[in-house]
Amino acid sequence: MTDTQTILDLEKTKIIELFDLDRAARRIRDAYIASSKGDVQTADVGHLSFPEVKGDCHIKSGHITGSDSYVIKIASGFYDNPSVGFPSSNGMMLAFSSQTGMPQSILRDEGWLTDMRTAIGGAIAALALARADATQVLIVGTGTQARLQACCLNDLAPNRKLEFQIWGRDAVKAKSVVAELEKSGITASVAVDLPSALGTANIITTTTPSTKALFDAGLVCAGTVVIAVGADGVGKQELPVSLIADADLRVCDMIRQSIGHGEFQGAVSLDPSIEIIELGTILSGAHPGRANAREIIVVDLTGIAAQDIAIAQTIIEAAASPSL
Amino acid sequence: MTDTQTILDLEKTKIIELFDLDRAARRIRDAYIASSKGDVQTADVGHLSFPEVKGDCHIKSGHITGSDSYVIKIASGFYDNPSVGFPSSNGMMLAFSSQTGMPQSILRDEGWLTDMRTAIGGAIAALALARADATQVLIVGTGTQARLQACCLNDLAPNRKLEFQIWGRDAVKAKSVVAELEKSGITASVAVDLPSALGTANIITTTTPSTKALFDAGLVCAGTVVIAVGADGVGKQELPVSLIADADLRVCDMIRQSIGHGEFQGAVSLDPSIEIIELGTILSGAHPGRANAREIIVVDLTGIAAQDIAIAQTIIEAAASPSL
Numbered sequence: 001m002t003d004t005q006t007i008l009d010l011e012k013t014k015i016i017e018l019f020d021l022d023r024a025a026r027r028i029r030d031a032y033i034a035s036s037k038g039d040v041q042t043a044d045v046g047h048l049s050f051p052e053v054k055g056d057c058h059i060k061s062g063h064i065t066g067s068d069s070y071v072i073k074i075a076s077g078f079y080d081n082p083s084v085g086f087p088s089s090n091g092m093m094l095a096f097s098s099q100t101g102m103p104q105s106i107l108r109d110e111g112w113l114t115d116m117r118t119a120i121g122g123a124i125a126a127l128a129l130a131r132a133d134a135t136q137v138l139i140v141g142t143g144t145q146a147r148l149q150a151c152c153l154n155d156l157a158p159n160r161k162l163e164f165q166i167w168g169r170d171a172v173k174a175k176s177v178v179a180e181l182e183k184s185g186i187t188a189s190v191a192v193d194l195p196s197a198l199g200t201a202n203i204i205t206t207t208t209p210s211t212k213a214l215f216d217a218g219l220v221c222a223g224t225v226v227i228a229v230g231a232d233g234v235g236k237q238e239l240p241v242s243l244i245a246d247a248d249l250r251v252c253d254m255i256r257q258s259i260g261h262g263e264f265q266g267a268v269s270l271d272p273s274i275e276i277i278e279l280g281t282i283l284s285g286a287h288p289g290r291a292n293a294r295e296i297i298v299v300d301l302t303g304i305a306a307q308d309i310a311i312a313q314t315i316i317e318a319a320a321s322p323s324l
Numbered sequence: 325m326t327d328t329q330t331i332l333d334l335e336k337t338k339i340i341e342l343f344d345l346d347r348a349a350r351r352i353r354d355a356y357i358a359s360s361k362g363d364v365q366t367a368d369v370g371h372l373s374f375p376e377v378k379g380d381c382h383i384k385s386g387h388i389t390g391s392d393s394y395v396i397k398i399a400s401g402f403y404d405n406p407s408v409g410f411p412s413s414n415g416m417m418l419a420f421s422s423q424t425g426m427p428q429s430i431l432r433d434e435g436w437l438t439d440m441r442t443a444i445g446g447a448i449a450a451l452a453l454a455r456a457d458a459t460q461v462l463i464v465g466t467g468t469q470a471r472l473q474a475c476c477l478n479d480l481a482p483n484r485k486l487e488f489q490i491w492g493r494d495a496v497k498a499k500s501v502v503a504e505l506e507k508s509g510i511t512a513s514v515a516v517d518l519p520s521a522l523g524t525a526n527i528i529t530t531t532t533p534s535t536k537a538l539f540d541a542g543l544v545c546a547g548t549v550v551i552a553v554g555a556d557g558v559g560k561q562e563l564p565v566s567l568i569a570d571a572d573l574r575v576c577d578m579i580r581q582s583i584g585h586g587e588f589q590g591a592v593s594l595d596p597s598i599e600i601i602e603l604g605t606i607l608s609g610a611h612p613g614r615a616n617a618r619e620i621i622v623v624d625l626t627g628i629a630a631q632d633i634a635i636a637q638t639i640i641e642a643a644a645s646p647s648l
Binding site for chain 2: 007041043044045046047048049050053055057059061062063070072074076077078081084086090091092094096098099100101102103106108
């Protein structure tokens, strides 16, 4: 062997070029199933925080059984960054051979792949658990995830003719998200009044860093699926605990994470016996998912290492075989 | 900002060129002190294992208060690698701004910096806790750490006129380590008989992946410091529990790690009340360390993120100011 190892080293621009939404969604779907079947080895999440600059860093890593690489994902959020001209999200994904430990790839995605796999996760959950006739989507929040959740959901369900409403505390930001979605050909409008927007939505996706419920449980109608993607730390919460407690079905990506630092931490601490089903169990068909058009289903997605592995592998494979 | 981030990206050869032992040892010493003072934020260690190929991967990360970067270190050991022509150790260290989370440096050291900081840690402990007149060093084991522990200890104590003995189950390998040390001008010989080598040593450093005691407690003489660097996982053990239990002083790099997955796990499970002092507490002068020339002192070094941060920072600084 040579002294210097040859590593696939890709920058964000190239990664975006190699990215294929449908392929990534298929692989992330498979990854949820593998995770719920126990076929994913996931290390403890490493967490560093820098409260003085509202910053934190998460390190997720794992290996899907039989896969030839393991992936370590570093993702940071430094929420004062925009004031100095930097994006708040950053990070990279690293792949290593599961046969030798040799580094294979460095994907310097600056957090882009994490943003995408999070949005794809939300879209997969929405499409698996929404009513068959769902067309009205409410996105709560106006950040990167608000836009990406709408884009991925729209693009993964081309035949649904979805209509999006965006609600945020800052109407100017909501307007700006709507403008961006419209530029991509997505039907979108600003939700002026949150209660009435909640009342008409079939799919509600919350994408905020909130630490308290964003709305009252009674505003969510029968038949709705509510997907919370914001809570990723102890004390974070977007949904009313009673909405979770009274839901007909509670779904999450990984129970351990969801009750530890996700949206279900509050509901489980009040009632440890509530039933929670993993998304992969529904995607595999082992659990039937939605039973009827009246059920309210609540989903918590904390983001799992298996998603990172899956999306990283699609990029690495595309780099190896551009004709994929 | 540009679409592509500028990152210091160094390969192993360049890292070795920039490395300075004395500077690294000073910084690692400071890092032990900072760690014991509570000035180091350390994330949970991530661990993935690949038993089919005798492989594992550890992810350590942390931040020293006031430092402008945080460091994530990935280190793997795949013990079947040598049979296919690869080294068993591999890995890299990554530094990120603690102000913005932006990646700053990728040190593709292939595990070299981990090996060095481990050896430097052993040497710092030996020099802090050996008798003032200690000259006889016994290294148990014949791998990379056996050689590096001897080299670092020798080079960091140029006036001690140290004499090394190397013992291993495989005498051919021990002979090969001795030959390498002699090439570097170090006084070394093969220890043919372990009990008699133990009886003459003032400093004993064990560097094996053993899961049971390598020798009997009674073979260690008064006045000796025994440094175990091999145990880094549940069930690993190099020293007899009675040697630890009866030692005059027990020292480790981080109590949480040492009793969780280090050499002291067995002794603490038998007697949770035994006193353990962190190395940084001794290096800072807050604990006096060795009280007299007769004490037997046992040290367990599991390796801490603060060492990784310290050694990575010396390389990054040297790259920025080659005249350092």
